[in-house]
Amino acid sequence: MHGLRAILVLLAVAGAWGRQVSVTLLATTDLHGNLYPIDYYTGEPAERGLAKTATLIEAVRRENANTLLIDCGDTIQGTPLESVYQQYVSRGRLPLGLRFAGQPLRADPMMLAMNRLGYRAMVLGNHEFNFGLANIERARADARFPWLSANTALAPGAQLRPFEPYIVETLDGVKVAVVGLTTPDIPKWEPVEHYRGCRFERIRDALARVLPELERKHRPDLVVLAVHDDVDRRLAQSLHGVDAVVFGHTHRQLAGQQVGEVLLVQPRNWGVSLARLDFLLEDRPAGGWKVLDKRSRLLGVSQKVPAQAEVLRLAQPYHELAERYLATPVAASAAAMDGRLARVADSPLVDAIHLVQMHYAQAEVSFTALFNPRVAVPKGPVTVRQIAALYVYENELYALQGDGRMVKEALENAARFFQSCPDPACSQGPLLKRGIPGFNYDMAEGVEYEIDLTRTEGQRIVNLRYQGQPLRPEQKLRIAVNSYRAGGSGGYKMFRDAKILWRSSRDVRDLIVAYYLERKKLPARASGNWRIVPEAARKLLEQESLGESATIPPR
Numbered sequence: 001m002h003g004l005r006a007i008l009v010l011l012a013v014a015g016a017w018g019r020q021v022s023v024t025l026l027a028t029t030d031l032h033g034n035l036y037p038i039d040y041y042t043g044e045p046a047e048r049g050l051a052k053t054a055t056l057i058e059a060v061r062r063e064n065a066n067t068l069l070i071d072c073g074d075t076i077q078g079t080p081l082e083s084v085y086q087q088y089v090s091r092g093r094l095p096l097g098l099r100f101a102g103q104p105l106r107a108d109p110m111m112l113a114m115n116r117l118g119y120r121a122m123v124l125g126n127h128e129f130n131f132g133l134a135n136i137e138r139a140r141a142d143a144r145f146p147w148l149s150a151n152t153a154l155a156p157g158a159q160l161r162p163f164e165p166y167i168v169e170t171l172d173g174v175k176v177a178v179v180g181l182t183t184p185d186i187p188k189w190e191p192v193e194h195y196r197g198c199r200f201e202r203i204r205d206a207l208a209r210v211l212p213e214l215e216r217k218h219r220p221d222l223v224v225l226a227v228h229d230d231v232d233r234r235l236a237q238s239l240h241g242v243d244a245v246v247f248g249h250t251h252r253q254l255a256g257q258q259v260g261e262v263l264l265v266q267p268r269n270w271g272v273s274l275a276r277l278d279f280l281l282e283d284r285p286a287g288g289w290k291v292l293d294k295r296s297r298l299l300g301v302s303q304k305v306p307a308q309a310e311v312l313r314l315a316q317p318y319h320e321l322a323e324r325y326l327a328t329p330v331a332a333s334a335a336a337m338d339g340r341l342a343r344v345a346d347s348p349l350v351d352a353i354h355l356v357q358m359h360y361a362q363a364e365v366s367f368t369a370l371f372n373p374r375v376a377v378p379k380g381p382v383t384v385r386q387i388a389a390l391y392v393y394e395n396e397l398y399a400l401q402g403d404g405r406m407v408k409e410a411l412e413n414a415a416r417f418f419q420s421c422p423d424p425a426c427s428q429g430p431l432l433k434r435g436i437p438g439f440n441y442d443m444a445e446g447v448e449y450e451i452d453l454t455r456t457e458g459q460r461i462v463n464l465r466y467q468g469q470p471l472r473p474e475q476k477l478r479i480a481v482n483s484y485r486a487g488g489s490g491g492y493k494m495f496r497d498a499k500i501l502w503r504s505s506r507d508v509r510d511l512i513v514a515y516y517l518e519r520k521k522l523p524a525r526a527s528g529n530w531r532i533v534p535e536a537a538r539k540l541l542e543q544e545s546l547g548e549s550a551t552i553p554p555r
Helices: 002-017 050-063 080-087 109-117 133-142 203-218 233-238 309-326 348-361 384-388 404-415 508-519 535-551
Strands: 020-028 067-071 121-123 152-154 166-171 174-182 198-200 222-228 244-247 254-259 262-266 273-283 289-300 329-333 365-369 380-383 396-403 442-445 448-452 461-466 476-482 499-507 530-533
Touching: 020 050, 020 174, 020 222, 020 244, 050 067, 050 109, 050 273, 050 309, 067 166, 067 174, 080 109, 080 309, 109 133, 109 309, 121 174, 121 222, 166 203, 174 203, 203 222, 203 233, 222 273, 233 254, 233 262, 244 273, 262 273, 262 289, 309 384, 329 384, 329 508, 348 365, 348 396, 348 442, 348 476, 348 499, 348 508, 380 384, 384 508, 396 404, 396 508, 404 442, 404 448, 404 461, 404 476, 499 508, 530 535
Parallel strands: 020 067, 067 121, 174 222, 222 244, 244 262, 365 476, 448 530
Antiparallel strands: 020 273, 152 198, 166 174, 254 262, 254 289, 273 289, 329 380, 365 442, 396 476, 396 499, 448 461
16 A cells, blocks of 8 residues: 555656646837838838737737747837837927827837737847937836846946846746847947947857856746847857747848757748747756747738737827828929839939938938838829838938048949849849848939949949049048948948048938928939949849839838
8 A cells, every 4th residue: 555655656746747838939029110000101001010910919828828928129110100209209399380189199109009918028129229318218118028138238327227138937837038139230320329328248248148147046947039130050059058049130030940959030020920939848857847849930910910909099199190290291293203213223212312411411422222112202292201201211311521432432332232244235134133132222422423234343333423523532522321321331331430520410301301391392303323334234124123122022
């Protein structure tokens, strides 16, 4: 009898040790103010946004109560719904003479929605800095969850409260740690007053410091890194004691990739998809839990996924204010224009940006990309919506001290957007180079030039002239670029160390609206200061661009 009792006790203990628990991590990233399922620059419905993602989140929670929801950053900037709040409402005013239809809006819309959905943490992204430190603190105060960044340190007297490096949550006995990490490249993109007092540590260095501390203080059973930066295989292979990495920043997606012991996952930006990571754990005889299995997938929104009514209700007054702002008439256009071919031939739509930049920066030369090839302007009245579609980012405008050599190098860098065609007949394509995004292809105004695609990279800019004469390398020039370019991003290293002569206090999109609100007319035709040669290359690029603009993925 005693022997049977002992066996039963052992079996009971073994059963207890063998208890298994399933834990689910859900993650969004790069939401960029997308709450409503709409493309604000066309006014059309779109399969995106946190209101739709919320439906997917609730469905997973019904399936598994042991679910943790996080976000990987770039949250409070992007759509007009969020930018109107950040730039105007949070500072106690409204744009273009608009008035509040009801009560003033007193909290960040993304934080309201994320509170409602029960987010447990959000990673600090680089675009959180676009509106300055005071806006970061206001949004953080509205959040009922911590903003994480283990590699952002603050100097004494900084205007920000310290960021938590990680959270540790217990789900059905399992300790889950989420470590937040931010891209350290913010000083390349932001004016110093937007991050003054912040120091951004290399991610590897931060992990070498934080992971041992995390193990010593909390002994977590499951460790996940939530990263607002690109994550390569070398970093993943070097990680020890980490079960998974969910990341963002690049606006790409990765359903799941096992690198060594680490599972890598990236959901799509704008709430287009939700990352789901499932972990099966078993308790250990000596205490703690062992990970038996881990897998991931992306849950995409679609027409079949309804938007959650509660999120729409919270966002509605912000959405309505954004729509009123976007519907405000600004100027008139003498002709209908669209951006489908504006990267392969000079376009009045791109010149519309150049005119603004050269005016406010008092520049002799201007560089800009066409950020949105889907942009379309009708003949007749033009609204803020149609103007704003020209410039979908919150970049500021800089005037740099440059020279002819800098202009030539920048144009050669831009020309990498195209493939070479050694045969002047250019009978074979494609000539659009994969891997270089169109928003990194800048065009210049204030100089005349040709892009000769029969030449090799670095030697393509020919007949480069300024004021009718060949541009001398030593010619001093005042050059207008945006803040992203001034930091050297997109391969434009020649701008990185240039002396800053002037910097705008408003973003370029605001300057565009203000410029045409005053002048009332968009340019009717392009200046024709640049072209692609040979002609066969231009024609082939036109064909490719018409197909590309129809299928360009969301960024």
